[in-house]
Amino acid sequence: MRIMNHALAGARPTRRSLLAQVAALSIAAAMTTIAPASAAELNIYNWGEYINPAVLKKFEDETQINVNLSTYSSNEEMLAKIQGGATGYDIVFPSVHMQDIMAKLDLLEKTDINTYEGFKNIDPAFMRAKSDPKGEYCLPYAFGSVGIFYNRKILGKDITGWKDLIATVEAKGLKFTLLDDMREVLAVGLILNGHKVNSTDPNELQQAADTIIAMKPDVAAFTYDTRPMVQSGDVAAGHFFVGAMVDVFGNTADLGYVIPEEGATMYQEDICVLKTAPNKENALKFMQFYTRPEVAALNVSQQTNGTANVPARQLTPDNIKNSKEINPSPETMQRLQIFEDLGPGLRQLDRVWTKVKTAQ
Template sequence: MKRTLLGLATATAVSLAMASSAYAAGKLNIYNWGNYTNPKLIEKFEKAYGVEVTLDGYDSNETMLAKVKEGSTGYDIVVPGDYMIKIMIGEGLLAKVEPNKMENFSNMDPKWVDVWWDPGRSYSVPWQWGTTSFTVDTKVYTGDINTLKLLFEPPPELQGRINMLNDMNDVINAALRYLGYPRCNGDKDQLREATELLLKAKPYWRTMDYSIIEKLTSNDVDLSQSWNGAAMRARAQRPSLAYAYPKEGFTGWMDNVAVLSDAPNMENAKLFVNFVMDPENAALISDFAKYANGISGSDKFMDPEMLSAPEIVMPADAPTPDFVQPCPQETVDLYNKIWTRLKQ
């Protein structure tokens, strides 16, 4: 892919220069996960192109999708997770802006080019990638943290001190992993067993909330299901926290910058897509939220702590992260029934 695109570099650079000249003014409206965008990145983009940026936040892929499907949102840029990119492409919600023909595409780490959710990268580019596991206060619990047993059969010192993500897929898939069953699982007997496990564990959970950092740093809980970057940010304020790599497995994910098909500021949106593939700009993204980004050379500009943090650099004996693809609709319907029962 990279060899094919090298011949386009000069022509692409000229066209992008013309675009920045023609669109060195106006607006860009970004809809991203909350507490996930470095203000310095936005300031740099505004200064470079004379574009006024507005930023709104959401707390889940599903919240974002519902908003976008309403239509006429006024948003240009969204940052969906991997499986949601696939869904939105299928529903015609994303513009085919062809990042793979942009000047900075040569900076992309090759392993993130031919991804299952956007092969060849015609619609999206990496924002950040990471894992979903959990974080434990090792002063409160001193045993082995690398097992999902702590979520579903916790020891006395953790009971009532656990926060789970308010996320159907992350919670149900964790239960399936603990039982040794595959994800996106439509086997009714296995899902019934997972439901029983979740209902039995629920009394041990204090909350189900996306506010991971706040829950942990306020000492409201001693264990929280979490994303690895949020775990690193929480550890900066509560040093006894440790991020687990459970032997039963954990989720891998990538959030991606994409342009809505009805974006009112299409050319400025394309400028932003190219902008985030610059290594220095990708480093700004990672330095704020503490996740890896998928752009080669960005490590030279990152906070050095990122390069050795245990939440970012997985142990050699850790399982390979499980990137879960979209479930068939019949399985989604079964998940929804489990989730409704669990949240009652």
Template sequence: MKKTLTALTLVLAGPAFAEGELNLYNWGNYTSPEMITKFEEETGIKVTVTDYDSNDTAMAKIKAGGHGFDIVVPSGTYVPIFIQEGLLMESNPNQMENFKHMDPQWVDVEFDPGRKYSVPWQWGTVGVTVNTSVYGGDINTAAMVFDPPEELKGKINVVPEMNDVMGMAIHFAGGEQCTEDRDTLMKVRDILAKAKTNWLSMDYGNIEKFAANDLSAGINWNGASMRARDKNPDIAFGYPQEGYPVWMDNAAILADATNVEEAKTFLNFIMDPENAAMLSSFARYANGIKGSEEFMPDDMKTAPEIVVPEELKGAAYIAKTCSPAAIKLYTALWTELLK
């Protein structure tokens, strides 16, 4: 199925006491319609949600100007870049009423210390999704994608997010996150070039394809993998023992936002535990807001995509922003991979 970017406009008649509009630029299939409806009904602010498929896509469109968006949802690895480029407003979410609900571990984060620019949207892990009716061996390895068994070849999808794929490939090659070591990166290049011959696609939209058995393996996000398992019980999520990233996506107001007060209202709204739970219930990721768990489905409390096996917790690493030199090297390899 050809990947398309769509704009979803959710319009409901708001209360007579309020008016306004808000333009949200977010990852596709990642925004709870139920939460948007509740926000519109409670505030009278009409929300338009426009989708993107990668951090790079979002940044390129915003840097080009004339986009008309108020809020964007970049990953933590991209927040410092957005800030350095002057693309985000210092909106001080840390002074908003609902900031008290934020889990302390997500306050003084490296990408936005003290939360002057952003609030948590959702967080999760990057691993491998595998159809266990096709492959019955150990799936807790990135070999499912980078050196796949015969039964998986030709039915593999890799999400088109450079940092996620490069990070996993570097660890598979025996390196560390953000390495600039040329020998390691040449090994990564060779691994990716050989692996790509066994891939079917590099596509963001994969939930329905896994559910329909059109895909058998791939690099994927844990929530997307759970949503596929909800539709197909043969789908399982593996945590690569070689190393896998923990990430957080964050909502932030753009420096050239038109609807600033509406955007601030929205940031405060999604820090409310019940509203944060709506995001998690829809996309199947954790959210970084204390007290939201009591409003979420019971199956998320025990889901294998959410609860990391004890023996594999040590393989996790927090995704961070690499140096400009490292990013330049990774971009060159990524560009070569996409040819």
């Protein structure tokens, strides 16, 4: 297996855990075209630290197909590189809303993965892409929530959600962090005001922005560097992905992760084959390989994300299998919202996000 542009090699495996490092890749590097493919190659383009190397090795050992892995830090970075003319990639892992965008741009290959026998393992609830409701193009890969990672030793208690966190840090003179992510942060403001996270209503967005601005005296930073800050006690808590459960499992006495009682966002990425893929047959073999429960379970065991592969959930380690954070109850799932493609409406969010970031 060969890793290219893999700025996160050696880091602990949480989705987007060190996005800032990957985002620092130069424009020149972002436009690089990967090496020409051969019949025995597969070129995968995935989020940083978002696949267990053991999965790729298992695929290589079984198929004798050499896997080349490159990484990106955001949906937008991946799309820009594909649209910018980078060639040679076979498989990408877009979030659901980005899959819909890529479908509109005619960038994805129809794979008919839904006709493969292993597709029966996929929970139909994860067929969320509006452009692919039957799974004719892409295969659900992984999902998770975006909640609050916290240090109970610093807070002196477990917390239940955003209102509880804010009241606690204000009472104790503590700080927390928010993600440096426009949609995730504005989603918190929208949820706290009873609105949908995909709202483009100017009044609702302004209300959300005002809510976040009111938090800013208690916010240490807008950052992705949340995990070490919470672990060290530099901040009491941080807005972060469920991948932080890898740290909670390592220190259950002091650390916790909660899906806020007010509601939260969730993410889901899918495995998609590019229309320009030079190794479409090998890409389809990988998708078929990933429908196997033991393969999905091997990935989840290192990633601490959820999986859409139902039988795989029973094959994961007990701490993951029994985690209500990684595998939320049906009731909790009802409180999770997933981002959609907003089209031109995204400009409304840009405007209020600028106000949030510049407010004193």
